[in-house]
Amino acid sequence: MAHPSLHKRLFYEASVLFWRMVIRVFFREIRPRGAFNIPRHGPIILVAAPHSNQFIDPLLLLLEVHRETHRRLQFLIAAKSMKRKFVGFFSRLMDSIPVARAADDAKPGTGLVSLSANDPCLVLGHGTKFTSEFSAKMQIMLPKSLNSSVAEVAEVISDTELKIKRDFGGESGKTTARIREKLTELQAEGKDGLEFKTLPFVDQQKMYREVYQCLKDGGAIGIFPEGGSHDRTDLLPLKAGVSMMALGAMADHPNLQVKIVPVGLSYFHPHRFRSRAVVEFGSTLDVPAEFVEMYKEGGTKKREAVSKLLDLVYDALKTVTIRAPDYDTLMLIQAVRRLYKTPGQHLTLGQVVELNRRFLEGYVHFKDEPRVQKLRTDILKYNRLVRDLGLRDHQVPRAQKASWKTAGLLTYRIGLLVVWTILALPGTVLNSPMFILASVMSRRKAKEALAASNVKVAGRDVLATWKVLISLGLAPVVYGFYAFLATAVAVRAGVPLKWRLLMPFLTLTALPIMNYASLKFGEAGVDVLKSLRPLIVALIPGQQRSLDKLKTTRLRVANEVAAVINEFGPKLYDDFDEVRILVPSASAPPSTGTPGIWQRRSGTGAVDAQGNLLIHPMTWIDERLFGWSRSATRGTSAWSGLSTPTHDPSHSGTPNETDDEETPDYDNVLGIFPDQEHLGVPRGTTSRSRNNSYADLQRLRMANAEVSSSGTYLPADGEGLHSRGGHRSRKHSLTDSVPVDRIAAISGREPFSDATSDINNEIREKKSDHPHDE
Known part of the structure; x- marks a missing residue:
C-alpha cells in the first residue's frame, strides 16, 4: 500500500490536472509575469490581491505556481466554504487549511443597543439578554449602515450592560461619532437603539499551528489578505493574519527564514466566459529580523511589529496591482492607454497591465494640473463621439470612406x-x-x-x-x-x-x-x-463628415496624450526615457526575415508562421485579398487608406482587436487541428503576441542602430520569452526594465539561459544598490 504522503501527492496532481482543463476552457488566455521571483525552495507565503474572483483567484494562482515551479501551494480557505460539498471535496484534496471566521456564525441579538453618553466603551441594552448571549472575548457587530463595525466584549455586567475592549472602529473615534449621530436619528424616529449581532469567539491556534508546520517543512502558503472577495476597484484593508503567520513561524523556529511574495491578479472582464487574466509575481520580501524580536516581546511591541510588516506587504502589493479610486478613473486610464498606443501596434497582456499601472500612478499624482484636467475633459468628449457612431477606439483610425x-x-x-x-x-x-x-x-x-x-x-x-x-x-x-x-x-x-x-x-x-x-x-x-x-458606418450616406471629424479629434487628443506623458513622465520617474514601454509613432524593430507569398510579417517585423497558407488558410486568403491583417505588408487600402500597394511595415490592426488588447483567436481557429510540427513549422513560431523567441534577440541586435534613433522599444512582458505549452523543466525568464541596447550587446552564440541569467543578475544588483529607486 502506498504511503499516505504519496496518496496526497497523487490526489493533488490529479486535482491540478482537472482544474487546469476547466480553467483553460473558461479563460481564453492567462499570462504570468515575474514568475522568476518565486523561490524554488524554502518557506514562502504568496500574498495575492485583489481578491476579485472568489474561488477562481486561488485556482489561477495555484495553477501558475505549479506550472512555473511545480511547488505545492496550500491555501487558507474559509471553514464555511469547506462545508460546501463540491468546494470542500477539492479543498481537502488540495490540502487547504480551513480558517474559522466569526462573521460566518453571526446570530441576531435580542433587543436594541446604544452607547453610554459618558463612556464609549459601555454598551447599553434595551430589551437585551447580554448575560445569556455574550461572554468575554465574544464580539458584538453593528448594522451595515455603520459598516458592520465590530468590538470585542471585555466584560458582561448585566443583561442590559456590557463593556467592550476598545471603541468601535479603533482609537480615532470617527466610528463612535457616527454611531452617536445614528442613535440621534433613531431616537427622533422613536426607536431606542440599534440592531446588533453576536459573534462567537474563535480560537485560531489550530490554524496557526498548521501554517507554522507547513512553513517549517519548507512549504508554500497562499493567502488573500483582504479577507474576502469583492468587486471594488481598490484594495480592501488588509487583515493582520499574514503578518502573524510570518512572524509567528520565525519566532517559534529561530533558524527559519520566511519569504513573502506579492502577487497581483488582473482580469479583463473577470466574470465573463473566455476572458483574459494576468498573474504578476512581485519581488520577494524578506521578513526583517528586528520585527521578529519585537514580536517575541509581546504586548505593544508585538502589535507594532505586526502593523509594520503589514505595511511592507501593502506597499509590495501596490507594485503588482492596479488600484483605481473609482470605476470612472479606471475607464479614463484605459482610454489614455488606447490613445497612447500607435494604431495597429499590438500589446501583450503584460504590457497592458503595466501601462495601466503607470498611467494610473501618474494621473493620481498630477490630476490637479490644469493641462491634465483639460486632457481628461477632451478624452471624455472623444469617448462620447465614438459611442455616438457605434464604434470602438481601435476601429477609428481604419474607418475609411465608402468604396x-x-x-x-x-x-x-x-x-x-x-x-x-x-x-x-x-x-x-x-x-x-x-x-x-x-x-x-x-x-x-x-x-x-x-x-x-x-x-x-x-x-x-x-x-x-x-x-x-x-x-x-x-x-x-x-x-x-x-x-x-x-x-x-x-x-x-x-x-x-x-x-x-x-x-x-x-x-x-x-x-x-x-x-x-x-x-x-x-x-x-x-x-x-x-x-x-x-464598414457599415463607412457605407452609410452622410457619415463621412462625422468620421473625418472623429479621426481628426482622435489624432489631436492622441498627440496631446503623448505630449502630457512626455512632460510629466520624467517628473515622476527619473529613468523615464530608459524604461518606457513604448514610444508613440516609433516603428518596431525590423526583422532580417523576408516575407514571401506564403508568409507575412508579424506585428513587430518578424516573419510570422500565422500567415502560413497551410496552417491558417483563411487568414492568408483574407490578408492577400483585402490586406486587413495587423501585420500585412502589402495592400492595406481598405483599412489604412492606401491607394497603392506598399512594402512598408503596416500599422493597421486586425478588425477584430478589442479595447482589451485581445489577441484575436480568428488567426488561431484552424490551428487547433493540425500540429505545426507535422507541417514542417518549428514549434514556438506562433504569433509574436504570445511568444518571443531567443532568435529575436539577434534581430534586435542587428536593428539597434535604427531603434536607438527613434527611441527605446521595451517589451514589458518579459515572461513572454518562454513557451507556455505544458509542464517543462524550468528555464530562465527575462525580467522587466531591460534596455534594448543591453540586449543588443548579447553574443548570438551565448546560450539563452546564460544570457537571461546574466541580465537578471545585473538588474537585481542594480535594485539592491539603489533600493529607493523602485
Whole structure:
C-alpha cells in the first residue's frame, strides 16, 4: 500500500490536472509575469490581491505556481466554504487549511443597543439578554449602515450592560461619532437603539499551528489578505493574519527564514466566459529580523511589529496591482492607454497591465494640473463621439470612406460570419441549457452575495465561480441525456448490437471535442462580427463628415496624450526615457526575415508562421485579398487608406482587436487541428503576441542602430520569452526594465539561459544598490 504522503501527492496532481482543463476552457488566455521571483525552495507565503474572483483567484494562482515551479501551494480557505460539498471535496484534496471566521456564525441579538453618553466603551441594552448571549472575548457587530463595525466584549455586567475592549472602529473615534449621530436619528424616529449581532469567539491556534508546520517543512502558503472577495476597484484593508503567520513561524523556529511574495491578479472582464487574466509575481520580501524580536516581546511591541510588516506587504502589493479610486478613473486610464498606443501596434497582456499601472500612478499624482484636467475633459468628449457612431477606439483610425473595396470586404466578412456561425451552431445548441442555467443562477447567487456583504459593489466577484460550478454540475447530466438519446435513436434505427453498446461511449467522447471546436469557431465569429460595424458606418450616406471629424479629434487628443506623458513622465520617474514601454509613432524593430507569398510579417517585423497558407488558410486568403491583417505588408487600402500597394511595415490592426488588447483567436481557429510540427513549422513560431523567441534577440541586435534613433522599444512582458505549452523543466525568464541596447550587446552564440541569467543578475544588483529607486 502506498504511503499516505504519496496518496496526497497523487490526489493533488490529479486535482491540478482537472482544474487546469476547466480553467483553460473558461479563460481564453492567462499570462504570468515575474514568475522568476518565486523561490524554488524554502518557506514562502504568496500574498495575492485583489481578491476579485472568489474561488477562481486561488485556482489561477495555484495553477501558475505549479506550472512555473511545480511547488505545492496550500491555501487558507474559509471553514464555511469547506462545508460546501463540491468546494470542500477539492479543498481537502488540495490540502487547504480551513480558517474559522466569526462573521460566518453571526446570530441576531435580542433587543436594541446604544452607547453610554459618558463612556464609549459601555454598551447599553434595551430589551437585551447580554448575560445569556455574550461572554468575554465574544464580539458584538453593528448594522451595515455603520459598516458592520465590530468590538470585542471585555466584560458582561448585566443583561442590559456590557463593556467592550476598545471603541468601535479603533482609537480615532470617527466610528463612535457616527454611531452617536445614528442613535440621534433613531431616537427622533422613536426607536431606542440599534440592531446588533453576536459573534462567537474563535480560537485560531489550530490554524496557526498548521501554517507554522507547513512553513517549517519548507512549504508554500497562499493567502488573500483582504479577507474576502469583492468587486471594488481598490484594495480592501488588509487583515493582520499574514503578518502573524510570518512572524509567528520565525519566532517559534529561530533558524527559519520566511519569504513573502506579492502577487497581483488582473482580469479583463473577470466574470465573463473566455476572458483574459494576468498573474504578476512581485519581488520577494524578506521578513526583517528586528520585527521578529519585537514580536517575541509581546504586548505593544508585538502589535507594532505586526502593523509594520503589514505595511511592507501593502506597499509590495501596490507594485503588482492596479488600484483605481473609482470605476470612472479606471475607464479614463484605459482610454489614455488606447490613445497612447500607435494604431495597429499590438500589446501583450503584460504590457497592458503595466501601462495601466503607470498611467494610473501618474494621473493620481498630477490630476490637479490644469493641462491634465483639460486632457481628461477632451478624452471624455472623444469617448462620447465614438459611442455616438457605434464604434470602438481601435476601429477609428481604419474607418475609411465608402468604396468598392469596402463593400467587397463587408460582403466577404458577412459570408465568413455565416460560415463560422454554421460551424459553431451545433455546440451552441447542445450547450445552451448549461449556458442559460449557469447565467441565470449565477446572477441570482450574485444578488444573494451582494445582500449579505457590505463591501461588494455589484456582486460580480462571485459570477465566474458560480458559472464554473453550475456548469460542472450540469455537464454530466446534460451529456448523459445526450448519450441516452443517441443510444435510443440507434436502437430505434436498428443499428447492430455492437454499435448500440458503443454509442454512449462514442457520444461522450465526441461531445467534448465537438463543443471545444464550436467554442473556437464561435470566438472567430464574434471577432468577425465586431469588425463589421466600421464598414457599415463607412457605407452609410452622410457619415463621412462625422468620421473625418472623429479621426481628426482622435489624432489631436492622441498627440496631446503623448505630449502630457512626455512632460510629466520624467517628473515622476527619473529613468523615464530608459524604461518606457513604448514610444508613440516609433516603428518596431525590423526583422532580417523576408516575407514571401506564403508568409507575412508579424506585428513587430518578424516573419510570422500565422500567415502560413497551410496552417491558417483563411487568414492568408483574407490578408492577400483585402490586406486587413495587423501585420500585412502589402495592400492595406481598405483599412489604412492606401491607394497603392506598399512594402512598408503596416500599422493597421486586425478588425477584430478589442479595447482589451485581445489577441484575436480568428488567426488561431484552424490551428487547433493540425500540429505545426507535422507541417514542417518549428514549434514556438506562433504569433509574436504570445511568444518571443531567443532568435529575436539577434534581430534586435542587428536593428539597434535604427531603434536607438527613434527611441527605446521595451517589451514589458518579459515572461513572454518562454513557451507556455505544458509542464517543462524550468528555464530562465527575462525580467522587466531591460534596455534594448543591453540586449543588443548579447553574443548570438551565448546560450539563452546564460544570457537571461546574466541580465537578471545585473538588474537585481542594480535594485539592491539603489533600493529607493523602485
